[in-house]
Amino acid sequence: MTPDLECVDLVKRFDDTAAVNNVSFSVPPGSFFSILGPSGCGKTTIMRMIAGFLDPTSGDIRIKGGSVLDTPPNKRPVNMVFQHLALFPMMTIAENIGYGLRRRGMAKGEIGRKVDEALDRIGLPGIGARKVDELSGGQKQRVAIARCMVLEPDVLLLDEPLGALDLKLREHMKVELKALQAAFDTTFVYITHDQSEALVMSDQIAVMNAGQFEQVGTGQDLYYRPDTPFVAGFIGESNRWKGRIERAEGGNLQLRTDSGLAIRATGMGLSEGARAEIFVRPESIRLAASADALAEFDNQLTGTVTSLLFNGAASRVLVRDTAGETLEVTLPQSGEFASLKRGDAIHIGWGAGQASCFEAS
Amino acid sequence: MRNQSRITFYLLLTPLVLWLGLLIIIPHIDMLLISLRERISFGVYETSLSQYEKALTEPLYLRTFWRTAVMSVLATVITLLIAFPVAYYIAKMAKGRLQQVLFLLCLIPFYVSELVRTFGWMILLRETGLISSLLQWVGLADQPVELLYTDATMMVGLVYTSMLFMVVPLVTTLESLDDSVIEAGYDLGGSGFSVLREIIIPHAMPGIVSGCIVVFMLSLGNYLTPTMLGGKDSLWFTEMIYNQFIVRSNWELGAAFGFMLLVLSSVIVWGMLRLTGRTLKETMG
Numbered sequence: 298m299t300p301d302l303e304c305v306d307l308v309k310r311f312d313d314t315a316a317v318n319n320v321s322f323s324v325p326p327g328s329f330f331s332i333l334g335p336s337g338c339g340k341t342t343i344m345r346m347i348a349g350f351l352d353p354t355s356g357d358i359r360i361k362g363g364s365v366l367d368t369p370p371n372k373r374p375v376n377m378v379f380q381h382l383a384l385f386p387m388m389t390i391a392e393n394i395g396y397g398l399r400r401r402g403m404a405k406g407e408i409g410r411k412v413d414e415a416l417d418r419i420g421l422p423g424i425g426a427r428k429v430d431e432l433s434g435g436q437k438q439r440v441a442i443a444r445c446m447v448l449e450p451d452v453l454l455l456d457e458p459l460g461a462l463d464l465k466l467r468e469h470m471k472v473e474l475k476a477l478q479a480a481f482d483t484t485f486v487y488i489t490h491d492q493s494e495a496l497v498m499s500d501q502i503a504v505m506n507a508g509q510f511e512q513v514g515t516g517q518d519l520y521y522r523p524d525t526p527f528v529a530g531f532i533g534e535s536n537r538w539k540g541r542i543e544r545a546e547g548g549n550l551q552l553r554t555d556s557g558l559a560i561r562a563t564g565m566g567l568s569e570g571a572r573a574e575i576f577v578r579p580e581s582i583r584l585a586a587s588a589d590a591l592a593e594f595d596n597q598l599t600g601t602v603t604s605l606l607f608n609g610a611a612s613r614v615l616v617r618d619t620a621g622e623t624l625e626v627t628l629p630q631s632g633e634f635a636s637l638k639r640g641d642a643i644h645i646g647w648g649a650g651q652a653s654c655f656e657a658s
Numbered sequence: 659m660r661n662q663s664r665i666t667f668y669l670l671l672t673p674l675v676l677w678l679g680l681l682i683i684i685p686h687i688d689m690l691l692i693s694l695r696e697r698i699s700f701g702v703y704e705t706s707l708s709q710y711e712k713a714l715t716e717p718l719y720l721r722t723f724w725r726t727a728v729m730s731v732l733a734t735v736i737t738l739l740i741a742f743p744v745a746y747y748i749a750k751m752a753k754g755r756l757q758q759v760l761f762l763l764c765l766i767p768f769y770v771s772e773l774v775r776t777f778g779w780m781i782l783l784r785e786t787g788l789i790s791s792l793l794q795w796v797g798l799a800d801q802p803v804e805l806l807y808t809d810a811t812m813m814v815g816l817v818y819t820s821m822l823f824m825v826v827p828l829v830t831t832l833e834s835l836d837d838s839v840i841e842a843g844y845d846l847g848g849s850g851f852s853v854l855r856e857i858i859i860p861h862a863m864p865g866i867v868s869g870c871i872v873v874f875m876l877s878l879g880n881y882l883t884p885t886m887l888g889g890k891d892s893l894w895f896t897e898m899i900y901n902q903f904i905v906r907s908n909w910e911l912g913a914a915f916g917f918m919l920l921v922l923s924s925v926i927v928w929g930m931l932r933l934t935g936r937t938l939k940e941t942m943g
Contacts, residue, residue, distance in 0.1 A: 387856075400848050
């Protein structure tokens with residue numbers, strides 16, 4: 298099947314710096330593709346090149362198999378939901394949604410019908426006559442999407458559209474966006490710096506850093522099987538150390554961190570004596586009151602609780618082990634550790650498979 | 659506490675009241691009274707509408723009145739047409755330092771007095787001036803060309819004088835238009851023209867209207883430019899007011915002219931607001 302969107306060796310240079318450096322990817326029809334990266338990584342540049350507001354220095358952009366490099370933005374079968382939505386404040390909601398259809402020279406009656414249909418689709422029937430500033434943030438969001446979707450684009454680009462919303466609404470809109478994408482059955486390309494948005498909504502996520510894609514995969518791939526230290530550090534949270542590999546047998550490694558902690562981990566392509574970075578997620582470390590409960594784990598430590606960081610479901614405990622190393626461990630909310638307090642002795646452990654290891658750069 | 663804030667309020671209000679009262683309201687009331695009297699003999703006056711009757715029946719007065727109005731509207735339109743691209747470039751296309759420099763360049767001519775600026779035009783355009791010599795040197799003219807003292811020259815002067823007052827409000831409103839709104843216009847299939855018509859101009863409307871009002875009033879009330887560049891055939895209504903007051907000491911007719919000009923500008927500004935569907939409050943606030 299021809300991908301809806303395909304970028305081939307895309308490069309964009311601004312003076313001497315390469316904002317986008319040799320990026321290639323393809324997005325299959327009807328999927329939700331996210332580009333996730335810290336600000337300044339070049340993801341907005343990619344999006345603006347796809348929309349046609351920037352010309353790539355080299356490389357090709359194909360939509361449904363055909364190159365669009367010579368197509369101006371107003372002729373591309375791509376529409377964009379802007380970061381601040383960019384609804385036209387001088388028009389009513391119906392005029393906003395009908396704008397693209399008017400530009401195509403569609404008959405008035407049909408535009409009216411299509412606009413009503415779109416308003417029904419986004420669950421806001423009958424608001425067509427209102428002004429833009431009479432809507433709430435979430436409603437504007439949906440109108441911005443409807444304004445693009447009435448044009449039935451091959452690809453919808455979304456540039457951090459949830460950034461301006463408050464937390465509660467953002468959580469709600471994540472689910473809603475995913476549902477809208479399924480309802481419209483259109484390819485969405487979504488860029489964000491918020492990993493939770495990407496993880497929740499996407500079929501495929503590309504993690505981007507310094508102008509290049511670090512890894513492309515599903516949310517599970519990125520979370521459980523990161524390819525690079527950047528991905529391991531960027532997706533989710535991690536305890537991270539630098540150390541030296543003392544023994545390597547296939548993928549099983551025995552390391553010693555610079556602070557002297559001995560860790561068993563897994564990682565491919567690393568040999569004895571190499572410098573390495575080790576990542577262990579707080580949620581993959583098990584807390585236990587006694588050492589016996591941790592017999593099954595490759596890594597076992599004893600320590601004291603130095604601090605409790607309460608944050609509802611994401612609460613953490615800081616544990617200082619006997620060697621003086623502090624680790625962040627997720628605090629289970631099953632009630633088992635409800636009485637845990639500062640200074641308590643505690644045992645922690647994790648499997649070698651839960652410790653990802655990469656060659657240090 | 660309450661008393662104190664009331665005193666502050668009145669203190670702050672005083673300059674405004676003095677300004678309006680002494681410089682605008684009182685002189686205008688006096689002007690109205692002067693325009694409504696007729697001199698019977700030395701020191702003897704009678705209330706009558708004869709001044710207005712004279713102004714409205716004498717063809718020269720009436721023609722100059724309408725000509726001034728039409729030319730001022732024309733000057734406003736031309737200023738808008740020239741200033742809009744300039745303002746758009748400054749507000750949307752120039753970035754950083756260039757933007758500041760361009761804005762300053764618009765302002766620099768206003769560092770010198772209007773008189774000097776108008777002389778500048780005279781130096782360029784007179785028979786022995788730069789442009790005339792240049793045309794002869796190139797061979798496009800075989801004798802000195804007089805470019806001064808025509809309506810076109812006067813129009814050039816009026817547009818030049820008012821430029822800044824159009825550019826400033828336009829730049830301010832255009833700057834407040836988010837770039838992504840323009841991009842969204844293109845992204846959704848708009849052409850350059852339709853984006854301009856449906857998005858940029860509606861957004862810039864407050865700036866356009868307030869710029870037009872200012873430029874129109876400045877042109878209508880301009881005295882120097884029409885007098886110096888316009889020559890004998892291009893009589894301006896302000897010149898006639900001046901003549902009545904100063905040259906002929908006919909204050910009664912001069913006051914009547916003044917009032918006619920006030921009514922004219924009020925009517926045209928009101929018409930402009932009606933035409934664009936805006937209220938004065940929206941435009942100024």
